[in-house]
Amino acid sequence: MPRIASVLLPMPLPEAFDYAEPEGLGLAVGDHVTVPLGPRVIRGVVTALRDGTGGNRPLKPVLERLDDPPLPPGVLTFVDWAARYAVDVAGWPLAMALRGLRHPPARPDKVLVLTGTEPARMTPARLKVLAAAREGPKSGAALAALAGVSAGVVKGLVDEGALAITLIEPDSRFPVPDLTLPPQSLNASQQACADVLGDMLGEGGFQAALLDGVTGSGKTEVYLEAVAAALAEDPDSQVLILLPEIALTQAVMARFEARFGAVPAEWHSGVAPPKRRRVWEGVAGGQARIVVGARSALFLPFRKLRLIVVDEEHDSSFKQEEGFIYQARDLAVARAKIEGALVVLASATPSLESLFNAQSGRYRWLRLSARHGAAQLPDIGLIDLRETPPEPGRWLSPPLIKAMTVTLARGEQSMLFLNRRGYAPLVLCKACGEKMKSPDSDSWLVEHRYTGRLVCHLTGFSMKKPEACPHCGARDSLVSIGPGVERVEEEARFLFPTARIAVFSSDTVMDAAAARALVASMAAGEIDILVATQAAAKGHNFPNLTLVGVVDADLSLRGGDLRAGERTFQLLAQAAGRAGRHEKPGRALLQTYSPDHAVLQALKAQDRDAFVEAELRMREEAGLPPFGRLAAVIASGPDGAALDAYVEALAAVIPNAEGVEVFGPADAPLGLVRGRRRKRFLVRADRRVDLQGFMAAWRARARIPNSVRVVIDIDPYSFL
Ligand SMILES: Nc1ncnc2c1ncn2[C@@H]1O[C@H](COP(=O)(O)OP(=O)(O)OP(=O)(O)O)[C@@H](O)[C@H]1O
Ligand SMILES: [Zn+2]
Incomplete structure (x- = not known):
């Protein structure tokens, strides 16, 4: 009986397609294959096999089976589950599962080894090659270079059987964990x-x-x-x-x-x-x-x-x-x-x-509930910026500066935490009031002094900072508003000219190697003051770091989305938690204009449980996560009229379901991104509701115009 293979392709298609299994191919579920799709040949994965013929319309055949390690059944189930969870097509998570296969497999290296056979005629050049080969297997080119002879000499030795070609597998082994090593003694x-x-x-x-x-x-x-x-x-x-x-x-x-x-x-x-x-491959093969x-x-x-x-x-x-x-x-x-x-x-x-x-x-x-050994949790203090404000145009208050001075004098490290990249979050014209925005998005351009550019953190758009205001033409009228880490660094350098100061943010630390180097030099005590975004605020152990200054503790409380309080608490507790992790006691100072805010009070009192209880009670009353569930629909498109028509059509076909509320459509707070207008719906559902089922059914009820893109975000974290 011929068989039919369902093949899932790693692309946004609604389902797996059926292909005929050519006689004798012996496919199994999880195998990688190539199949025709229209005029193209695409790789995919067999997700099911069943007996049968193609019915009236003969099926196109599977073209070939690839010898990559098959996907284990758990991965296929997971891909399917993830797609359902996200109300998305399974091709997406499959593409993620195949991401490691984009690069071709490493080929075995060809090397030359001695055979023990002497060449019929020995020359000084040949002697040199044989001596070089005695040091271990090498490629022909490497041997020739090492011996300082031409490739022809090496080839002659191969032809005469003194050297033989062998294949060496590229290093694919993973070191085997040694389970006999003694564990750290735990408290x-x-x-x-x-x-x-x-x-x-x-x-x-x-x-x-x-x-x-x-x-x-x-x-x-x-x-x-x-x-x-x-x-x-x-x-x-x-x-x-x-x-x-x-x-x-x-x-x-x-x-x-x-x-x-x-x-x-x-x-x-x-x-x-x-x-x-x-x-x-190492994960699939089990060596990793x-x-x-x-x-x-x-x-x-x-x-x-x-x-x-x-x-x-x-x-x-x-x-x-x-x-x-x-x-x-x-x-x-x-x-x-x-x-x-x-x-x-x-x-x-x-x-x-x-x-x-x-x-x-x-x-x-x-x-x-306690730090290991003698280390104590840091003291957390609030600095009321209404009482002790920084000097105009500056961001560090006198009490924080004083604490930094003392820390520096003791030879200990400080970290200034500000979760904002760049120099200033906003540039405006003091002549006409124009705020610099990116041309096709509703977001302010962030000034970066290191690069001299204005950058949109949403889309990556960037431009050189202009000499004159693009709106009114006034010269030297553009002013930087508010601080980013680069500006705080500038202030720290001004205040502590002899201190060793570094910035840690994703723009100043470009890759993993740079991050590693910076973390290492901080850990080694080679930096006195580290100005950091959240990239450095979690997980690290800096033994000599005893002071953490939070430049703007109110920052993430603004915006006020559902998780603002929770996120602020987490971020600041983590940042503060970098201080005093070893023998020396640490403290954290939080600069705020609202020291009475519940989040800041909870941080100060180190009373997480009370904060969590209060926050959970609020969520419960509002039916918000974890007591209820949320999903967002974001529709976007370049054509405003088509977008409006679509969201109205969608609003008209909201399925009737108990325990579900739909809010919207509304203009998204970021109403324009990369030239596309954006509209949002927010869905709140009771926990017992099949939210994914609801979303899928709803989306299916309105035809999506070609110019409109619809994204469903289950459990949204961003409400922009
Ligand atoms: N049993 C132990 N013996 C020796 N040192 C320990 C022990 N437990 C923890 N430490 C040391 O205490 C420090 C903190 O430990 P670790 O980084 O595991 O904490 P953590 O709970 O993951 O912290 P965080 O959540 O802040 O990242 C580390 O330097 C670690 O080596
Ligand atoms: Zn202007």
């Missing part, structure tokens, strides 16, 4: 947490735990022991550590290397494609047993995934906002469920969602 509460995680692993099957420990309590040490237990369970078991920030990977990799004598496989956008290919990566590592083809750790689980970088929209923390739980694995969510400031799951018993709740 009693760490040991208790590690024991519970070990027991959960031992019970097997899907389990979830929230590792909730104050900053510097040693959560990493605890999950390292869970990793050791998972690896010891079975020689094939694999573990995945997800981190929110590339800047954090190096430090975590180093701790794994110290613990297991083996560097883990690394997976994120900063890893070069050939290396990514090797990691992908520990993977440390960014959110997209969730889509790797693990064969026997036993443990997923989501470190800094509260971090909003786990939410991918572009292309395929997903929350990696939630998907990590889903993948663990599919694989029957343990998932550990770790944070000093867990998300309200995870705390709610822990409170309700769905996750095991493991708490570490």
Whole structure:
């Protein structure tokens, strides 16, 4: 009986397509194949096989089977689940699962080795080549270069059988973790947490735990022991550590290397494609047993995934906002469920969602309430900027400057935290009041002094800062409003001319290597004052850092979206948590105009639980997450009339469903991006509602014009 193969293609198509299996191809689910699609030949993955013929219309055949390692069944299930969750096509998550295959496989190297046969005629040139070959296998070109002879001499030796060509596989092995190395001796509460995680692993099957420990309590040490237990369970078991920030990977990799004598496989956008290919294959083949990566590592083809750790689980970088929209923390739980694995969510400031799951018993709740050893949590103080304002045009208040002076005199380090890149968030003309905006988007241009440019942080648009106002033509009339990290750095240099000062933000630290170098020099005490965005505010251990100054503690409270309070609390508690992590006590000073705000009061009192309780009660009353669910619809298009017509049509066909409220359509706060107008709906649903089902049914009820793009964002974090 001939068979039909369903082949899913890694592109935004609504479903898998059927192809005929050519006789004798012997396909299996998970195989990589090429198939015709219109005039093109595309690679895809077999998701199902069934007996049958093509019916009336003969099916096109599968063209060939590729010999890449097949996708394990868990990955296929996960791809399908992720697509349903995101109300999107399965081709998107499949494309993510195949991302490691974009680069061609590394070819084996051809090298020459000695055979032991003497050439019939020996010459000085030949002697030199043979001597060079004795040092180990090398390519012909390398041998010739080393011996200082022409390629012809080497070829002559091959022809006469004195040298032979052999193939060497490129280095695809991953160092084997050494499980006999002694663990760090854990303190009693760490040991208790590690024991519970070990027991959960031992019970097997899907389990979830929230590792909730104050900053510097040693959560990493605890999950390292869970990793050791998972690896010891079975020689094939694999573990995945997800981190929110590339800047954090190096430090975590180093701790794994110290613990297991083996560097883990690394997976994120900063890893070069050939290396990514090797990691992908190593994960599929089972040689890569520990993977440390960014959110997209969730889509790797693990064969026997036993443990997923989501470190800094509260971090909003786990939410991918572009292309395929997903929350990696939630998907990590889903993948663990599919694989029957343990998932550990770790944070000093867990998300309200995870705390709610822990409170309700769905996750095991493991708490570490003190820092390891003698280290104490930092004191947190508020600086009321209404009483002690900075000088005009400056951003650091006298009390903060004084604290920095003392810290510097003691030979200790300070960090100034401001979650704003660039020099100034806004440039305006003092002659006509014009605010500099990007030409095709509703967002202000941010001034960057290092590059002398005005940059749109939304779209990446940038221009040279003009000499004259583009609106009224006045010269020298453009003024920078408000501070970014570059401006705070300028002020710090002015105040402390002899101090060693550096900036850490994604524009000043371009890649993983630069981030690693900066983190290392900060840890080594080579920097006195680090001015940093959130890229440096989490996870790091800087032993000599004793003062954290938060330049604008009110910043993320503005805007006022659903998570503003939660996010501010997390961000500032994390930033403050960098101080005093070793013997020397630390403190954090928060500059604010609203010292009475509940979030700042909770930070000052170090009373997270009270803050969480108050916040949860507010959410419950409003039916907001985690008590209810949210989804957004964002429609955009260059043609305003077509967009209006579409959102009106969509508003007219909202399905009738109990427990669901739809708000909108409204102009998005960012009403224009890259020349496209934007409209939004917000959907709130009770927890028991099948929100994804509702969204899919609703979208299907109105035809989408070609010029309009519709995006569904489940559990939105951005409301712009
Ligand atoms: N049992 C231990 N023995 C020795 N040192 C420890 C131990 N536990 C933690 N430490 C040290 O304490 C510091 C903080 O630990 P770690 O980085 O694991 O904390 P964390 O809970 O992950 O912190 P954060 O949430 O702030 O990132 C590190 O320098 C770590 O090496
Ligand atoms: Zn002007």
